[in-house]
Amino acid sequence: MAMTDITRREVEQAMAEFDRLGRDRFLQRYGFRRAVRYLLSHDGKLYDSKAIVGAAHGFLPGQQPLTWKQLSGGAKHAAGLLRRLDFSVERGGGSRPHEDLIDRIANLRVNRASGQPALYQPIALLWAFGRARRGEARLLSWSETEDAIKALLERHGMRGERPRPDYPIAALHHAGLWELHSHTGSVPTAKGDSKLRRWFVEQHPSGGLPELVYNLVRHSAETRLTVIDVLLGTFFQDLEYGPLLTDVGLYDANVADDGLDTGEQQDEWKEQANLAAQYERWCRIVDNRENENRGRRVPRTAFNPIRSSSAHRAVLHRSQGRCENPDCTGQPTDVTDAGQPILEVDHVMDLALGGRDHPSQMVALCPNCHAAKTRGRKREQLRATLLDVAMERHTALRTDEETE
Template identity: 30%
Template sequence: MGLGDIRHDHVIAATVEFRRLGRDKFLRTYGFGRAMSYELVLDGLRYDSKAIAGVAHGYATGDFWKARDFSGGAATVARCLRELGFVVETGAADNRAALLARLRQLKVSRGPGNPDPSRHQPLSLLWAMARAADDRPRLTPWPTFRDEVGPLLVEFGLPNAKATPEYPFWHLQGSGLWEVRGIPTELAKRVPNVGIFNQRHPQAGFTAETADLLCDPVTRLEAIATICETYLGDIDRQALFSRIGLSGYTTAGGLLTACVEETGGADTDEYGRSGGPAPRREATRSVIVRDEALARKVKELEGGRCQVCDTALRYLNRPYSEAAHIRGLGSPHHGPDELQNLLCLCPNCHILFDGLEIYVDSDGHVRGTRDDRAPRPLRRDPGHPMDEAHIAYHRTLCALKARIPGVG
């Protein structure tokens, strides 16, 4: 079941409920953030298009989709609603631009004799974004913030800078993106000291509006990249992301991690040779169910040849290629399983693409993030549609990893 199950009357029913509950309650009830790009316009009123589609799907099938259950955008929700006769307009994109502008203009302090801006606020915001990517509550009690952010400031803050988590906890309110709750008005007129925080246990985090914006994976990636480029240019991002809970942003999708060696394996002789079969262990895992018909389609369109290096492989006397998602399916990318999000690649180029070693520039040329390969055009069949938004998302990931200004 998909968006094709939705009919005109299902959309109308969703808009009726939207008006009955009010926008904020409607979005909160069904698990959506505010529209980032597309809004349904009906009788002079504007509705969040993806939320309307998810609720309309519930009226059509009984399965009320949440934001993460399907992809929004021009090729999915907007097209579906327009085909049903509705008007869909671009809207709310200015909110994303305003968010990024505020992130670039944080009122960060500078210590005596140190020209570099303090990293306290940027690191605290990245920590909060990691929580958002993990669907954690947007407001965090002071003890949790202190115990988790404090060590980050020691590990990744400026050399010789004092770790004072109480400062970003309170002063991030000046960004317009952050709020603190639980401090009485009479105490909030001046900066409360740590003793008051320890006594009152206030909560802090992104404002509801900011949290809604960061629910969108594209906006969240752009926000993370903006913070890193503006304030954290010389930090080991792989180490930081691993430590902070953003390790999903170090690859484009499904790279496998190396297995950890375990004790108790098969006995070996003096030359390290095993005396029996390799040991086994039971494991349970959750995997994303992909549309195999789409994978076959992209391979057929591209003739089984790699779109990057033009290699045509054979395995067991049959053509072999791999369908690679441009924007990864799983967390934190939540890309759609659709033809516009697929490339036909050989295994080598698939690994390089997922590992953010190569990217497609705005002119359609494949380049190396280490600047160690000559650019070459991405080969594409005229019948193979590709969404530039997915390609741009992958470019931003590459820029984030490789510190390449302007790639995103």
């Protein structure tokens, strides 16, 4: 028998053995290493895809498990087999999950018959990202998913999208960005009309974001803001996306919060080698959202939570938890309830007076220095100093990133 003779039954037997033995003992028993690129995701658990396929072969009648040598170079083939059996396979299992997710979203295949990208998949993803951000259930019944996405398509289908949730969900499933459970047979491709609709009505699958994607969007502010920025820049150019993001809960001043505790925050700031790279990523989001209004007549003070949240986060990251006033006489050693330093991000030049909502014109200040900058007799002198500090630190970090 060949690897292609493996069915869902053998894979499920291998997963059951994985659960019984635990990951390390399972891999040791079959002689496989931990997966780096491909993980099988099933019922909220992750499995090493290549090892699972190798073990599954041993559950075929009269067959032995396949060794890593027999599957050498076959990780993609193992992943392909699992996908053909309608399992969900994650890319980036151990190396660069953030980068892999961004790459998949940027390269989504969408209908462009009108000359512009259709918004079915982006709208469905933004809805799911909003749920992940709030910590809501990862998997939902088809009726719940259908009702929610249908309503969003009706309200925000800015390029004539029909209220057909089955289109984006089928497409996202085949792109590895959506799990579907509790059904039989393969999920049809996002083509045709009545056949696709009938499959979802008859199968009524539950589904949602893969676990790795859900957790990244849930816990990583960097990933959350980056995927939103990529979707907006790729699919929503020249469109007013604010109402949609508001509807799905991704358009407020706290969208960049990720709930790091004190220890995690300090560990993040201690990674000096990554400071410039991380700062650059935040600033790039700010620049993208700022550039979208070039050529448009919009108020200088127009509030964009994606830009503002990214700028706020960039400044805090740049400050490394310390007041950026060079003449600061001391800041509180206490922290907030969330474990954050008591710092206030401030626009050195008020937006209404021509300032920019940009890290190059923003600083992190302790409460005393913030009060001095706002109400002190020497506030204008301090404002000039802080503007120089903000620009110097901003330029230095972005230059460091360019030269690495």
